[in-house]
Amino acid sequence: MAKFVSLSFWITLAVYLALASPLAVGWIETWLAANLPVLGSPVANLLTSRVVAGVIWGSIALFIVAPGWRLLWKLPLAGRWFANRYFPDLNGKWVVTIQSNWPIVEHLKNAAASKGITFDPFTNELPDLLEASFDVKIKQSWFRTDVVFLPNDKTPLLSSETISVEFFKSDSGKKSIAWIFEQTNKQDNTQRLAVTDQPKFHGSAVLTVNEDATELQGQYWQNRSWNHGLNAAGLITMKRTN
Template sequence: MYQVLGPKILIGTACWLAVSIFLMAGHFGVSVNARIVVAVVDGTLLIGLANPVWRFIWNRTGPLGRWLSKKVYPDLNGTYDVVLESNWPIVKRMLDASRKEDERFDPFNLDQPAPDLQRVELEATIEQTWFDICMRMYPKATGAVIKSSRTLVTAPLESTAAKDKELVYLFEQENEKRAPTDDERFYGAARLVIDPAVPGRLSGEYWNNRSWRRGVNAAGRLTLIKRLVSRD
């Protein structure tokens, strides 16, 4: 999550910590009281990096927590209900047409309706710290095609005047059932936009390289809704 702070804050913090080491060591003729103040500031910064501390501030301090979520980055930790909508039925429709097992289908003909997207329900867990964000996805029911999916690289993106905050990541996926043309594992990427109006909702697109050598790799939409946890 540190990536969203920007280079000025990161460089400034690194410079402060470097200078504070010299100050606490008694260099530059700094008084004992000043060294105590520096040590308290450094300790506060380090304690603030601990997950229980920053998550408490983000989630339990009302207006301050909401302001930090908006200005820095929201706390994404938790379990999510996921709806994956795949364009595989469209790919399969083209394959069936090429084998003459179905009528001719032209994906560029907007007057010819395309098959509905395939809907799959999953669940995801996100573990977020200041230094890393990890996501794993699993099927909700037995017999699903997807066995598991995990992130390899994640990048939180800050908001701008033109776009909201985002989570971009690369993932590795393994399927429970594989076709003869399938790879044992395959890779993909996703770009999720964090909804500023609905806390705990992320949505966006994904794409993968599954069976790309055969030209049948798929893409689609992802929607994640965070499960509410009682704080009583």
């Protein structure tokens, strides 16, 4: 989010608001003195420049750090405008379906190791993609976004860590994210990794956000066992569940 509205914008806004605050304070004091004289004097004692500046800085900090900005994104009409003008709020739980080209890679590997088996991906019928599902949590603040894959019993995933998430908007308004991650796999005496697997590797994906920000879809690739020519890639679809 900070890519579209940088920290310098908020600092500039806070400075201008602080400079304009004496005028606002003077108008409030004049109105109170004319309409509510009982409150005029106590309020005048409270509304010092230091207090006003503190309120301004505190409000802006609450907006971008708390993160209070999510409240605006939830407003009926303004929320859609903010999502279109900047970027949607992706916070929440998602279910992810990954379709990997690993069966094609495995066919090539087996053909290379055999004298009787042949496989040409340009002429032979291609096998179905390998599908796997994960529960995912996206934690999006003004300055950072984390995409966390949760482990399950059907895959060797132990943990995932987001290295970087970048937001992009095309001239036509289409929104996409580029995501780089590091994955750690389980490896112990009772559940050894396959020889084609690795305990830790990196991957990335480019995902397009649909209009109502309920689905992210695109392609991914990773460098697992790249040194053996076995790194795979495929399709990834993320659907919001809450």
